[in-house]
Structures are given as C-alpha cells and as structure tokens.
Amino acid sequence: MKSEYQVIIIGGGPAGLTAGLYAARDRLDTLLVERGIFGGQIATAELVENFPCFPDGLSGMELGERLHQQASKFGLKTLTADVTGLELQGKQKVVKTSEGDFRAEAVIIASGAERRKLGIPGEKEFTGKGVSYCATCDGCFFQDKPVVVVGGGNAAISEALHLTKFASKVTLIHRRDQLRATRVVAEQAQAEPKIEFLWSTVIDEIAGDDFVRELKLHHLPTGRKSALEVAGVFVAVGLDPNTGYLKGVLPLDENGAIITNEKMETAIPGVYAAGDIRRYSGMQAITAAGDGATAAMNAGKYLAH
C-alpha cells in the first residue's frame, strides 16, 4: 500500500464519506482511514427518518453502506486502522496509524464523537454485563427483562423506543424534569405504554453480581434514595468529540471540539474538520454530510494553489 496521497480523511461517518465522495469525484488521490464500520455513530440507528430524500427512512447501517459504495465508485480508497497521532506542521502532513504512517498535503478530520460515560461506580465494571451504550447492538440480549435508559435527548428516546421491542419494561431516567428531545420523538415515547419516566433522578451506583441487578437512585429535589431492579442500563447522555489524538496539535474548544470557520478550515492551512467533531456541529447526519462536502471542496481549492 502506498503511503502518499493528496488528501487523507480521518473517519468514515457521513462527514468523512461525503468528503471522500467529493474529493474522489474531483480526481484527488484520497485515502480515508476508519477504525471500525462505515457510517459512524449513525450506523447504530435502526431507522433514520430525517436524512433528506428517503421518505420511508433507512437504517443507519444502510446509510453508511450506500455512502461508502458511492464514494468507492468514484475511486475513494479506504483503510481500516486506528489513528494514533498527527503531524500537521509543514506542507506534507503525517497521519500516524496502527497500519503505518501516511502523508498528504491536505487532511480532513471527521472522526466524530464518542458516547459520554456517566462516571459512576459500577459503570465500567458492568460494561458488557448489563451496561451498554447502544440499544441497536445489545437490545436483543434483554428479551422480557426490565431495562433503564439514562438521558433525555433524541438519542435516549430513540434507544428507549427501540428497547420496547425486547424488554418487558423500559424506565427512562432523566436528571431534569423534562425531555430535551424533538417534540415528535418525545410524544412517541410518551404514548408508548412500555416506557415509564423517572424525572429529576440520577443513578448513584450500578450494582450486581455477574450481571447488573440493581440501580441505586437519588431523587434530586427531595434527596430521597431508592433502588430499582433492572437487567440492563443503556447510557445515552451525549457524545464527546474523538479528539484525544489532537490535544496540543490543533486548537480545541472547552468541550474538546475542533474550532473551524464556515469553510471547515482549522487554524492550520490544509487541515479541515467536518461533522460531530467540530464546534457548533449540528450533530446530524445531514449537517455532517454538508460539512464533509464543504471541507473537500475547500481542500481541492487549497491543493490547486
């Protein structure tokens, strides 16, 4: 495998793959590095209803596959590897990966964001033993069992609705007294008899033996403590940008997101960011795809000079 390209894209979600589609169609010699499956975060979504031009929706997995197929058709090359570091100073940037070093004049960073942890006792210990961050992946393991979803945004509601297909009961635990989710989504959840809501409540501890058995809860307004028997806990409290390998390399905001302008340019010429990893991202597949196209078009202009 050769090691020099015109453009290297980091991340194979909607932002990275759309950047790849645009760069490849512009006949730029482009390598996309993805550590897992194509599609990014949205690949775990069972039904995506709001990606434009799909009136009946499509699965997140299909979205990723279609976009990968389209970009590959125009010549995008892809590599499965972890990115371990970047050297962005100088004309030739270096992308260090688990499969070796690669060089390009332009780099588009689109490695997305990662699910946020609760940071409570038992969470790490029981991960994969009842604690999950992906209902689409793990829901089927909880057939006829009671589960909890933690969070109040669209992702949490989407997880809860998905879990009603498997679980005997889904309790949605939210630290606030109302949902942050889009109204149409929130209404769906409130109309679903299998879903119950525990408002203004946090989990102090996840307890069990080989598997999760019980949650120790804490009602914020009253301070009252209680316990809830469950078999599973699905955590959906947000995403953190995957910028660990970028600390000290690029300016990040207080949440660790990459700062860009509306052309998706970062502080370093030839380096672009797109999608959930950038500050003010819309955190939607469609806004990420738009970002990716913008980044690739501007990378093309940069390379032409």
Place this chain on the structure above:
Amino acid sequence: MKSEYQVIIIGGGPAGLTAGLYAARDRLDTLLVERGIFGGQIATAELVENFPCFPDGLSGMELGERLHQQASKFGLKTLTADVTGLELQGKQKVVKTSEGDFRAEAVIIASGAERRKLGIPGEKEFTGKGVSYCATCDGCFFQDKPVVVVGGGNAAISEALHLTKFASKVTLIHRRDQLRATRVVAEQAQAEPKIEFLWSTVIDEIAGDDFVRELKLHHLPTGRKSALEVAGVFVAVGLDPNTGYLKGVLPLDENGAIITNEKMETAIPGVYAAGDIRRYSGMQAITAAGDGATAAMNAGKYLAH
C-alpha cells in the same frame, strides 16, 4: 387558508425542503412558500451523482419530489406563490405573497439563486428562440443542430454533456483558457467527440431572424473577430442570489447574497438564510440541505425561548 404559523420557509429547493422536514418533525407549525416546482435549481439536473447515499445517482426532479414527499409526511404545509416583500422587524414577521400576507415568528429564507445573464445584444430578444438557460428543459428542440454552451464551470459542462444527446455538435465557449469545472466532469467533456472548445473567447452579439442563426465572436488574446453558425445558445455562467425582494430589508454582500453566521442566523433575530442564497454557500444540494437542517434546528431553539 390560515395566515399565522410558527415558521415560514421561503423556497422549495434542497435547503428549504430540508428545513421544512426538520421543522415539521419538531412539530413546528410550518408553511413553505415556493413559486415554481420543488427541487429548486437542481430540479433541472438530469443526473445528480454527488448527493450522498445514492450510489447510482438520481435525477434532480426525483430529488425534489422525494424530499417534498418526506417533509409533507411529517406535516409540512406548502403554498405556490411569489414572495413580493418581507417585514422582518418586530416579533411577528410578515411574508407578503401573491396569495396574501402570512405571519410567523421565525422566517427561513432559502429562495436560492438565479441563472446569470450574459448581458449582450440579442440575448433577451432571442430568449426562447434559441437562447436558453436550461439544457434539460430545452435540449430536445435542437435535434441534429449545432449549439453553443457558454461557461466553464460544472453547470456548463453538465449542460454540454446533456446536449450531446440531441445536437449535431456542441461548442463550449469560455472566456478563460481552462475550465473551472471539477476534474472528473471536465475530463468527461474532453473525452466526448461531439464537444469542441473555443478558449479565451466571448460572444459580442447573438444574431438571427425568427431564431438564432449566428454568433459574433471575439478572441480575447488576439482581438480577432469571427462568426459561428448555430441554432442554439445555452448560457451557464453562474447564478445570482434571488434577493431582489430583500434589498434594504437584510444586509447583503457585494454579490447580493445574505450574510449569515455558521448557525444560519442573519442580522435579524428569528430570521435565517440557507442554501445558495447565503454568502459562502457551497452551491451544492448537499450543503444546502445541511444549511436547511441547521436553520430549522436554530429556529426551533429561538421559538422555545
């Protein structure tokens, strides 16, 4: 028809329809006003290869129809009318149309951009009599006849390629000595035997009788003048933002485009712009769609306060 909504969207291209999809899914009472067909400029494209998740491409008309269908499914209301004026000061904005006045607290302006004219003698006189701005619409009228395309960008090449299906010969006249088009597109045109190129050349006049018969040409580097017999002239030299009704209402840049920040906010609270009409637009269906989603999400936040 009622006259008050939470959100009014002006324009039914990818930006406006995606804004409509997002606003309607967020249960915002939303009216979209479009003067013509859904899809906007891209509705005239025979094959769109770079809208993500369509590996085999789709027609611009189908793109518009699918998106209209999807947004309508979630409750978006649409009206066919011309927008004649806007009153954007105050909490309730007024959108004046050929079908009456409508009011909303948030307005998303996504009325796109219009094809630029050459501004030469004969252009206006022969429009519809050999002068056209849309090969998809008018190409079939030039079966086995010689035609010219004016321009050097993606739109011009796309028009030229489309016309090879009908015309006996397609001459592409460009004022510069190289194309601005994406390389993959430019290469397609250069490989097409029916297409010839006239570089560094402008048209001084379009002449004819009932129909276009001849172009008076002018080679810029040498000043040499010549004539070319043709039956049709397709003008593809760019787009102007459709902001005529916005002069004095909103700050525009030197090209007449609306100035926004990355949240698609304009200078007036509650007023957003998205797609080709805004400054620094990517001028792509996918970037317009991303803009539309961003504008609608931020309009939703504005209305919640």
